[in-house]
Each structure stands twice: as structure tokens, then as C-alpha cells.
Amino acid sequence: GNSVTQMEGPVTLSEEAFLTINCTYTATGYPSLFWYVQYPGEGLQLLLKATKADDKGSNKGFEATYRKETTSFHLEKGSVQVSDSAVYFCALRNAGGTSYGKLTFGQGTILTVHP
Amino acid sequence: NAGVTQTPKFRVLKTGQSMTLLCAQDMNHEYMYWYRQDPGMGLRLIHYSVGEGTTAKGEVPDGYNVSRLKKQNFLLGLESAAPSQTSVYFCASSPRVQETQYFGPGTRLLVL
Numbered sequence: 496g497n498s499v500t501q502m503e504g505p506v507t508l509s510e511e512a513f514l515t516i517n518c519t520y521t522a523t524g525y526p527s528l529f530w531y532v533q534y535p536g537e538g539l540q541l542l543l544k545a546t547k548a549d550d551k552g553s554n555k556g557f558e559a560t561y562r563k564e565t566t567s568f569h570l571e572k573g574s575v576q577v578s579d580s581a582v583y584f585c586a587l588r589n590a591g592g593t594s595y596g597k598l599t600f601g602q603g604t605i606l607t608v609h610p
Numbered sequence: 611n612a613g614v615t616q617t618p619k620f621r622v623l624k625t626g627q628s629m630t631l632l633c634a635q636d637m638n639h640e641y642m643y644w645y646r647q648d649p650g651m652g653l654r655l656i657h658y659s660v661g662e663g664t665t666a667k668g669e670v671p672d673g674y675n676v677s678r679l680k681k682q683n684f685l686l687g688l689e690s691a692a693p694s695q696t697s698v699y700f701c702a703s704s705p706r707v708q709e710t711q712y713f714g715p716g717t718r719l720l721v722l
Contacts, residue, residue: 499652527708538614538700538713539653584652588708595660596641596707597668600652 497522501585501601508575508608516570516604518559518585526587528552528561528568529598533582542570542583575608582606612636614714616701622720623691631686631717633701641704642684643668643711644676646697653700659684660707691721 502517520528527546531539543552548563557572568585585601617632633642640661645653655668657676665676673695675687684703688695698718702711 531713536715538715539702540713541710544710586652595658595666596643596704596709596711597655597658598653598711600654602650602652 497526497587497589497599499585499587499599499601501583501604504603505605505607508606510577510608510610511574512608514570514572514575514579514606516583516585516606518568518570518601520566520568520585520587522566522587522589522599524589525563526589528559529586529588530557530559530568530570531584531586531600533584533603535581539584575606577608577610580606580608614701614703614712616699616714616717618717619715620718620720622722623688624722625692627691628687628689629691629719630688631699631701631719633684633686633703633714635682635684635701635703635712637703637705637712638681639703639705639712640681641707641711642678643702643704644674644684644686645700645702646670647700647716648697656686656699691719693721695719696721 498521529544530542532542543554545552545561586598643658644656659678662681701714704711
């Protein structure tokens, strides 16, 4: 079956530091890959996505590249801000068939950014 | 345009009590989903619906029932709550199966 593994957290950084959150996956076929962000007290919001190998998703200074050879989709940001403090979820979705759009999530990584 | 809303935001139940969580979306989406979020486990799919009048089981359906009588509403029921159902419940909707899912703010449920 499908699975998503994220790096263990929590991650604590100082403002303007470089961020990497690792995500690897196991899936059949060619899944779409996502990063969702959950700010305190809120629901999940789509941060970025990639639908095929070598695609790069980007949004709000965050980037992630779909690496099929390493089955990875690591999230990066060059300079984090206090407002980036949140929980980040990596997820995948299989294409077509009987997947009914089901998302498979990683366990989430808590990011705290200090001034 | 409110997006996806959930009612209530927080609830405390005693073991054996029943309750219904309401999810409403005003985006005319066909697909709706109920997930539960537990520490260290990400989100897991409980039930889903591919259209008005249809529902199906996800990966952790035991102890829950759902109904989709109207396209905009997706109800999640707990007939006899158990402490293992203490969790945060998220509803999501999407226009089509391969489109982005939009999430509600969540309902925090504590079962004593």
C-alpha cells in the first residue's frame, strides 16, 4: 500500500535560517505529491504540489521537487520567518482507478521559528 | 464564500454517548471526505462521498457512520462514543477526484 514518511520533529530554527523537511514515499504507479500546512488552530491548507517526476512545486518561498528515482519530495525554504511556524504534512494521491482521491499523509512535522 | 465549515468546534462526550459532526461546503463540490488526525499519525480517511446520496468507507470506518443527503452537507455520526475516538476531525471537499482538497477548520472531540 501507499505510505509517506516525514522526518521526525519538532524542528526549531531561528528567523532567516534555511529549512529542509524530508519526505519519502512508497506508492504504486505515478502519484501526485503535496505539501499541506496547518497553522495553529486552523485546518490544512495546500502549500504546493507536483504531479509528475521532476516537477517543482513552489509557493510563498517554499519549494519541493518530485524525485522519482529517490521517491522523495523534500520541502525547502531559503529563509524562514516566524510566521512560517506551523505543522507541515507531506501527502500523496494515486492517479485514477479506484483511488477516489484519497490522500495518504505523513505524520506531520512541527516547525517553530524564533525571532 | 465561506468554503468548508465544521460544527461544532469542540465537544466533550462521555463513553457511550452519541453525536453528529456537521460539515458544510458552499463550493458545489462533488467529493467530500472525513479524516481524523491523531498525534504522530497524520490524517487518516474515515469515510468519503463521491456525490449526493453516496457514501463509502475509508481506511478507519469502524465506529462511525455518515450521510450525504444534500450535496453541500456531509455528516459524521458516532453512535456510541469510545475514548479511542478522541481526536481532531477534519472535513474536506474537492470538485473532482483529482482536484485539490479544501479542508475545514476541524472539530476537536474528547471522549471521557
